[in-house]
Amino acid sequence: DQQVKQNSPSLSVQEGRISILNCDYTNSMFDYFLWYKKYPAEGPTFLISISSIKDKNEDGRFTVFLNKSAKHLSLHIVPSQPGDSAVYFCAASGGGTGNQFYFGTGTSLTVIP
Amino acid sequence: DGGITQSPKYLFRKEGQNVTLSCEQNLNHDAMYWYRQDPGQGLRLIYYSQIVNDFQKGDIAEGYSVSREKKESFPLTVTSAQKNPTAFYLCASSPLTEPRTEAFFGQGTRLTVV
Numbered sequence: 336d337q338q339v340k341q342n343s344p345s346l347s348v349q350e351g352r353i354s355i356l357n358c359d360y361t362n363s364m365f366d367y368f369l370w371y372k373k374y375p376a377e378g379p380t381f382l383i384s385i386s387s388i389k390d391k392n393e394d395g396r397f398t399v400f401l402n403k404s405a406k407h408l409s410l411h412i413v414p415s416q417p418g419d420s421a422v423y424f425c426a427a428s429g430g431g432t433g434n435q436f437y438f439g440t441g442t443s444l445t446v447i448p
Numbered sequence: 449d450g451g452i453t454q455s456p457k458y459l460f461r462k463e464g465q466n467v468t469l470s471c472e473q474n475l476n477h478d479a480m481y482w483y484r485q486d487p488g489q490g491l492r493l494i495y496y497s498q499i500v501n502d503f504q505k506g507d508i509a510e511g512y513s514v515s516r517e518k519k520e521s522f523p524l525t526v527t528s529a530q531k532n533p534t535a536f537y538l539c540a541s542s543p544l545t546e547p548r549t550e551a552f553f554g555q556g557t558r559l560t561v562v
Contacts, residue, residue: 341490367547369550369551378540378553378556379553380553381551381552384548386548434498435506436481436551437493438490438492439490440490
């Protein structure tokens with residue numbers, strides 16, 4: 336049973352506009368959430384994370400929002416750049432799950448120049 | 449440079465053969481993980497280990513085995529019992545600290561059964 340879900344397999348955005356990637360989770364014990372970026376045939380690279388004690392974390396063009404009541408997080412990229420084109424995975428960890436990281440199925444972002 | 453090294457990058461295996469994928473880290477991380485990526489299915493956890501000589505099954509452990517004899521090394525063996533071994537395999541490591549921090553990934557091994 337998928338505990339972390341990304342319901343949009345793909346997203347296309349014009350360069351300079353905002354990209355919003357969404358993620359839902361089912362396990363209320365998760366207390367640490369992450370976003371990774373991945374290119375084909377490479378390992379994921381860490382982008383940004385957020386602890387459950389916060390509702391927002393910002394790092395440059397990347398902002399992650401957490402809505403615990405809705406069990407929902409989102410990644411905002413502003414402004415989007417062609418180099419942002421990749422697959423983005425959200426992940427969750429913590430609580431009664433031990434130290435495992437649970438990943439979503441990914442969203443493929445294409446930024447159109 | 450600190451990091452995680454997976455080898456080989458590409459691996460071909462005949463049906464019925466066991467094969468071992470290497471994962472080494474010099475980050476002094478306690479926890480190590482093996483994930484499998486298939487198209488449209490994200491990253492699924494095979495095995496993970498939090499301490500030397502101890503490891504736990506993930507969601508899809510059947511047909512796989514691991515060992516953790518050294519903190520730096522966490523090799524994965526894909527056995528002939530794994531029905532669909534062709535996939536992209538990713539190794540990761542993380543510290544077991546509070547507050548939590550991210551997992552670091554290797555570059556992956558593409559296994560193809562021929």
